[in-house]
Amino acid sequence: MLNIDKVSASYDDVGLILDDISFTVSKGDIVALIGPSGTGKSTLLNSITTLHKEYEGMITLNGDVINPKKQKIAWIPQNYGLLPWETVKENILLGGTVRKLKPSDLNSRLNHLVEELGLEGLLERYPNQLSGGQQQRVAIARAMLVTPDIFLLDEPFSALDALTRERMQELFLTQWSKELSPTILITHDVEEAVFMASQLVLLSGKPGTIKAVIDNPSFSLSLEEKRLSPLFYDTIKQVRGAMETE
Ligand SMILES: Nc1ncnc2c1ncn2[C@@H]1O[C@H](COP(=O)(O)OP(=O)(O)OP(=O)(O)O)[C@@H](O)[C@H]1O
Numbered sequence: 001m002l003n004i005d006k007v008s009a010s011y012d013d014v015g016l017i018l019d020d021i022s023f024t025v026s027k028g029d030i031v032a033l034i035g036p037s038g039t040g041k042s043t044l045l046n047s048i049t050t051l052h053k054e055y056e057g058m059i060t061l062n063g064d065v066i067n068p069k070k071q072k073i074a075w076i077p078q079n080y081g082l083l084p085w086e087t088v089k090e091n092i093l094l095g096g097t098v099r100k101l102k103p104s105d106l107n108s109r110l111n112h113l114v115e116e117l118g119l120e121g122l123l124e125r126y127p128n129q130l131s132g133g134q135q136q137r138v139a140i141a142r143a144m145l146v147t148p149d150i151f152l153l154d155e156p157f158s159a160l161d162a163l164t165r166e167r168m169q170e171l172f173l174t175q176w177s178k179e180l181s182p183t184i185l186i187t188h189d190v191e192e193a194v195f196m197a198s199q200l201v202l203l204s205g206k207p208g209t210i211k212a213v214i215d216n217p218s219f220s221l222s223l224e225e226k227r228l229s230p231l232f233y234d235t236i237k238q239v240r241g242a243m244e245t246e
Helices: 041-048 088-096 103-116 132-144 162-179 190-196 230-244
Strands: 002-011 015-025 030-034 055-061 073-076 150-154 183-186 199-204 209-215
Touching (some): 015 030, 015 209, 030 041, 030 190, 088 103, 088 132, 162 190, 199 230, 209 230
Parallel strands (some): 030 199
C-alpha cells in the first residue's frame, strides 16, 4: 500500500504548492488525481519518486520510506522521460533494470508490447526522431515492461489520438489487472479518470488541497460494458458536479 500522509510540498522560490495531502492507494486501486493546472499534481508524483525533496509529511510504500533503488516505480512523467542518447529499444529495456528477469522473458514481454503499442519499425530510432505520440507510447512500453511495485502515470495518454488513447487505456487496465499494483493516474480528462480509476481525488486551490474524494462504483464493470453503462455516465456527472462546486 502506498501511503501519503500529511504531505505539504513547496519550491524554494515559490512557496507552498501542496497543503496537507493525505490518501492511500492499496493493491487493486487506481487513484485518479484530477484538478486544475498548477494545483501540484505533478509535484506530488515527483515527491513520491523522491525527485522532489522539499516536502513535509511521510510517503511510504508497504510501511517503508520510498526508495527507487529498492522498489520498482514505473513512472511516466509528463515529458515522457526518455533518454535522448538511447534508442527506442534501449529506452524500453531500461524499464527492466530493477527487476532481474531472464533475457528470454524480457524479450517476449518486449515483443508483446512493441506489437500492442504499434512500435514495430521504430526500435532503432532515437527519441528525437519520433512524434510526441510515438514517444509517449515508448514511455508506456517502458513502464509496462515488468510489473512494478507502483505505477505513477502523469497524463500518460495525453499526446495520443482519441481511438489510440482508448485502446491504450484498455491495454493498461488488462495488463494491470494481472498484478493490481497500486497506481496513481493524473489526467485532465474526467471520462478517462472514471474509466480507469477506482477512486478519484479532486484537488483545488493554490496551494493545492483535497477538495473531494469520490469512490467509483463503475470501476468493477468489464471493459466491454463500462463505456456504455449508465453507472459510468452517472459517475462522470457526479465528478463534474464536484469539480464545479466551490
Ligand atoms: N521546479 C519548479 N520550480 C518552481 N516552481 C515550480 C517547479 N515545478 C512546478 N512549479 C510550480 O508549482 C506549481 C504546481 O506545479 P505542478 O506541475 O505540480 O502542477 P500540476 O497540477 O501538475 O499542473 P498541470 O496540470 O498543468 O500539469 C505551479 O505553480 C508551478 O509553476
